[in-house]
Amino acid sequence: MQKPDRGVVPKRPPVNRILEALPPEERGILGPHLETVPLLYREDLYVANSRVEHVWFIHRGVASLVTEMPEGADLEFATVGSEGMIGLPVFLGADQMASKAFIQVPGEGARIRAEDFRSVIGRCPELTRRLLRYTLALMNQMAQNASCNRTHEVEERCARWLLMTQDRVGEPSFPLTQEFLAQMLGVRRPTVSVAAGMLAKAGLISYQRGQMLILDREGLLGATCECYGIITGEFDRLVGAKG
Numbered sequence: 001m002q003k004p005d006r007g008v009v010p011k012r013p014p015v016n017r018i019l020e021a022l023p024p025e026e027r028g029i030l031g032p033h034l035e036t037v038p039l040l041y042r043e044d045l046y047v048a049n050s051r052v053e054h055v056w057f058i059h060r061g062v063a064s065l066v067t068e069m070p071e072g073a074d075l076e077f078a079t080v081g082s083e084g085m086i087g088l089p090v091f092l093g094a095d096q097m098a099s100k101a102f103i104q105v106p107g108e109g110a111r112i113r114a115e116d117f118r119s120v121i122g123r124c125p126e127l128t129r130r131l132l133r134y135t136l137a138l139m140n141q142m143a144q145n146a147s148c149n150r151t152h153e154v155e156e157r158c159a160r161w162l163l164m165t166q167d168r169v170g171e172p173s174f175p176l177t178q179e180f181l182a183q184m185l186g187v188r189r190p191t192v193s194v195a196a197g198m199l200a201k202a203g204l205i206s207y208q209r210g211q212m213l214i215l216d217r218e219g220l221l222g223a224t225c226e227c228y229g230i231i232t233g234e235f236d237r238l239v240g241a242k243g
Contacts, residue, residue, distance in 0.1 A: 016057040033116040055087030061107020081168025137238040148227040159224035176212040
């Protein structure tokens, strides 16, 4: 089987891959309940141990799923973009989660109230099938992230995070502070500054005033670890390749 070209980002704006793949009849069922909204920087989509009010399908942008540690730091265990949805507790029959989800890169998405989602999901077998497969892909991402954080260098992990973010945003440039990147990678800011500096010195990225620019995607692919290909390959296999 031919491997997908990881060096090319789709030129068209990203749309949610789960919604895009649904048959017309299921889009018709969901459509009246979906509201297209902007996704604002640092906006909470749900908070820990509180009722999840909406299910979100991201069209453009990136959300972080994080665990709030006792010392006050957030530790990221997964990211979600146009390949997925936010609100799996609702799909899995719960109404809250011990972690929180918030927007790390602003964009746009569609949301549906949790009670409306519960009322229509039984009439949407294809959506159910795709969300089950997405749940498995997300579990794979969490497992790979845990292994990557333990075994790979910060520079490789930084390259992986930047590539996955670019995939979700659909553009080579996106807002990002070093403090935030350090928090998401679970390292101190001086550590991530050194890693980002090495990538910048190699001509792969440029960083100015809180804005990240990917200059050389092929080079960044060479700088990352195998985890990027594993994670994105599983999402393509289970959710569907990017169009």
